[in-house]
């Protein structure tokens with residue numbers, strides 16, 4: 001990579017987002033670790049700096065709040081430079097029988113998982129257009145490919161993110177900006193373990209790993225590796241794509 005580029009990773013304080021932030025740091029990006037959980041964001045930024053990477057935490061930012069997103073992106077821009085890579089990773093999960101999904105639950109899911117990426121992309125695309133180069137990676141979910149019972153609101157939000165990816169890729173392609181989505185499946189993170197603990201997985205993580213073609217759960221680093229490729233220079237001809245990373249659980 002010839003010039004220094006800044007990457008913004010939402011939900012960078014935990015799980016998949018943490019792995020992506022550390023990987024992009026290792027690959028030479030100045031990394032903005034944005035998270036609702038300020039302490040978690042700070043921990044990851046410190047971890048990255050301890051490894052010699054350039055990183056800053058932007059904590060206490062809710063991606064579903066456009067004002068907070070715009071203010072945080074301005075701060076990133078001023079401290080780390082124009083944002084040329086955006087990874088929309090922050091997300092909520094949820095399990096509810098369809099008739100138990102209230103308007104509030106539905107609205108919050110859509111606000112975080114779909115409006116959040118919309119606000120973040122609108123905030124950074126002007127930097128990318130000016131540079132004539134940009135990369136957006138949206139972390140959706142394999143459940144948007146397969147469907148998932150008791151997760152209608154979650155799956156609808158992630159399927160919306162797949163649609164956003166495809167449409168935006170067509171619009172931004174002429175300006176040197178690629179937009180892709182990685183739908184992870186069954187990745188061992190605090191989110192997955194919390195679902196296991198609450199008995200919401202229909203079995204343990206180990207049980208599901210045995211049913212997975214590669215016979216293990218995903219690691220956050222598996223998603224980070226795919227993301228690193230998609231934001232690289234050499235991925236310039238890959239856009240509008242759904243790049244599944246799921247151990248063969250969905251094909």
Ligand code: NAP
Pocket residue numbers: 010011012013014015016017034035036037040061062063064089090091092093112116139140141142143183184185186187188189190191192
């Ligand atoms: P995780 O460990 O729970 O990490 C998600 C991070 O995002 C947390 O630090 C969380 O902060 C933050 N966050 C949540 N809501 C936010 C908001 N409104 N604004 C800013 N930050 C927010 O989850 P993960 O498993 O790494 O998941 C990362 C992404 O992958 C999510 O979009 C998820 O839907 C997707 N995904 C994961 C799997 C899997 O198997 N793990 C499968 C399919 C898709 P708090 O802790 O404060 O909430």
